[in-house]
Amino acid sequence: MSILNRRLFLGASAAALAAPSLLGAQTMPIKLGSLTPLTGVGGTYGPSMRDAISGVINQVNEAGGLLGREVVLVSEDTQTSPEAAVRAARKLIDVDGVAAILGTWASSVTTAVAPLAWESRTMLMCVSGADSITQLPHQGFICRTQPNAELQINTAGEFMLREGATQLAWIGRQTPFAELSIHVLEKIAAENDFGMDSLIYEADKTTYRSEVDQILRSNPDFILLGGYAADTVVLLRDLWQAGYEGQIVGPAYAVNPSVLDTLPKDVTEGVFTWEGAPAVESAAYANVQQILGVEDVDPYSAQTYDHANLSILAMAAGEGTTGDTIQSNLRLISQGDGALVDNAVDGLAMLSGGINYSGASGPCDFDDIGDIVGTQFVFKLISNGVASVHSRT
């Protein structure tokens, strides 16, 4: 009797002790990591990228969470430095145990974090454009919503052709896209019997007078810019001062609103910009506008909004909460014949019938190596200091 009682007691107390941890496994929040540039060069984009992710998570939690559990955002700062980003990513993976890291921006940061992600089987969704990223041996643990550099440059090159260019030029700083840009334009020039000249300048200079003189020697009538905002301001001013009268097209992240504010209207008059077009007509885009409280959503925040939705839906589809679940279910919910959904809350409700997520940055369909396909581009023309839509692809 006494032995039985003791056994009973031991058994009961063991069960009582174990219960919280068993319950805990069911009710512990699911963690998603945001790794955006909150400080440093990318600091203008990172905060709203993070807020977009946070907004999605709040909406999902308000609607009852994911798999009956709360979703929690853990946010870290890349400081726009691969060295700092690696340490931040290790914290997200090893301490917080996030299922996915969302929103890495600079290509060098994504490449530095990538091996940690696939070795620990954590999903990495980025907005970086360097072609080399998806060529890494990532086993499906990387995908990106940013069109790769080759697609971007080809689109710009075709635009220059359409607008009647006959003598091309490329001028920009050294980036993962520089050589590729030159190569693509040289190919287009060779096919059409145009001339083509290029120049890689040093970033962080206060004047590009001699570089401008050099590139204008070949008398280009259409120049493609390859810099970032800081050097593009200087370059556009120097091109204008040198009396260049041909056409110019630059990436929208380089000829951005702050550049337009800084420069006199005469300088930017007639300059084209191009970018992967967010799906401005979509309900997803409207949702991001509401989350961020702004009219113009930048392409990166639109993309991280999609990152959050995609990872939540993929976890729900696979009924798991790990990077593996996202990796193996991502394409199940992002493409195919399922019902079109534009946010995770609707998607969770309609999941059983099969869904195809199409978000704020575009249709969000991925190929085998994790590159985005079917991105649309928008070209804008700057007039009187304001960029307005010129054409779409």
Added chain:
Amino acid sequence: MLSYFLANLTFAGIYALLALGLNVIWGMAGMINLGLAGFFALGAYASSIATVYLEFPIVLGVSLGVMVAATAGGVLSQLSLNLRGDYLAIVTLGFGELIRLIATNETWLTNGSDGISGVPGPFRSSLTPLAFNAVACALVISTVLVAWFISERIRKAPFGRALRAIRDDEMAAAVAGKPVRLYKIQAFAIGSALLGLAGAAYAHFNSYVAPDIFRPLLTIYIFFALTAGGTGNTLGAVFGAVLVIALLEGTRFIEPFFESLSGVQAASIREIVIGATLIFVMRFRPKGIFAERPPRPLGTSD
């Protein structure tokens, strides 16, 4: 959590190697080297290129990294022998930027701003991430111990004494018959070798090198580590490096206590804490936490 701890201990070890290297150049011989990130990059790139493109074994790659950095240090100090103080600082700062520009633009050698990925780590492919971090941590800590022992020997040896004499009064040291120019070059080369060793260790641990990693911010962190720990004190150098990593990483965990703050504000608080600590240390311990003490000559008993 353990894996994270081990990884950061490894980073602290790498920072400690950098601080020990800087301690020989600046702490002992008094030559300001703001090009620290450049030597770090040389070691990292030399070892990465050797192991990835030429498929050398890691040990050989690391040795090559050390030699390249030491040679560059020797040559640079030879060229700038007559410069002191601010002027030497400018030259070395320029050197650091030069290395980064070369790494960015000489795409055939360094793969440009894409960087070199897939740098092999010891047994990396056959280990779990946790086990790999443990191996890397053990290797780096033993390396720091060896580097610390060597630094300590230098400090106590007649060579170290001569270096301190040169640092405090170059003319007096020359008058006393010390080969000032030779000693300065040697000290710079030895220090640079340690910086290169740190770079090679970083490359193999991190498996990726790119020009963006070698921005001057790293140099500032290491100067902070050494000044906070105690310039000229080898123990201080190691302690300062651990302190810097502890600050950089520890501040991540204060964010949950400020729930009302946005992500940007929390990120800024981290930077404020790091900056404020530096100011406090400089204000209250201007010679560092472990101030330099002249060592007893070798061979004397307690």
